[in-house]
Amino acid sequence: MAVGVGGVADEAGAAKVVEAVRDLVPVLGERAEGAERAGKVPEESVRELADAGLFRLLQPTRFGGLAAHPAHHYTAIKAVARACGSTGWISSVIGVHNWQLALFPEQAQQDVWGADPGTRISSSYAPTGKVEAVDGGFLMSGRWAFSSGCEHADWAFLGGMTFGEDGAVDARTYLVPRTVYRIEPNWDTQGLRATGSHDIVIDEPVFVPEHRSLAYAHALALDCPGHAVNPEPVYKLPFGGLFTTTVTVPLLGVAEGAYQTYIDVTRERFRVSYGQKVVEDPFAHVRIARAASDVDAAWLQIERNVEEMYGHAVRGEELPLELRLRVRRDQVLGTERAVSSTDLMVENAGGNAMRHAHPLQRYWRDVHTGRGHVANDPERALTLFGRGALGLDVHDTMI
Incomplete structure (x- = not known):
């Protein structure tokens, strides 16, 4: 696998990674039912995706990564999620965690990747645990929920x-x-069942040195310690835009699947009640057109927004607030379109589509479960855009 050198993103290498990931799609699809x-x-799916370079796409070149344009990451993730929603979901979030670690102080990056650049990180961002500031760092204990892919990771963002x-x-x-937390297996849901989004528990207070923390204020201001050692443009992008898009793209892949x-x-379907092949049903034709257009529209908006954000970063320009708000608007509506387009298909697929052996019902359950992620709350995200359009103050950590 090609890697970036000296802080220069390797876009040609990233394109090769996307093709290598696409080659894995058939076997990932074959494993989807068993994974659920x-x-x-x-483990073999995660290992094969790692070997293909998926988790290196957003990793700094200093640690053998590609520091690539995020469009490569999203394109690969969408392809994976078409085959298996759960595999696409955990691959997306684990991959973006490598981007986030690049924002941390250099010592934190060395702590994780110094011995093994292939080390993976899961996350649980809701502040549900107890944190106490002490000399030189923090004491942490408590419980954090929904840590997708935690069984495939050796560190966690909390x-x-x-x-x-x-x-x-x-x-x-x-x-x-x-080494300081345990995983409590309690992920038992209708969809995305193979993501293993279990709880992370720290039973007794543990010390976390200050260099292993990153303030949201720094991330929001695009002024992070990691910028001093990771100069590639991708690290000049906002967490709120990059991460929220990270949870929408796999759902678009699920909708495509x-x-x-x-x-x-x-x-091949025949509707006995009407004595008609469904392939000849004009109402089915309309649903197909609407569903295809919805997913295409969502993906095109995401591509446009990511391209514009990255262009500003490459040129060293400040990202306009209007763009950051548009990214959130289109991201959350992209999720909405993924759900509605899948519903259009399932509503017209007949009773057999609800059998456990039928993959369509798995896609349907996966997309609705992913919709529940906090980043996919449409009213909150759309309110931000509306306030910005009207010239009102906008303050939110997710832009």
């Missing part, structure tokens, strides 16, 4: 807050090794 039954993406004497809130992401499954089944 096991409640875990197979969210937390501390409070100053004046009441000021310091919200941060903290980096902790698996549902669409193709519906097309394949409909070509």
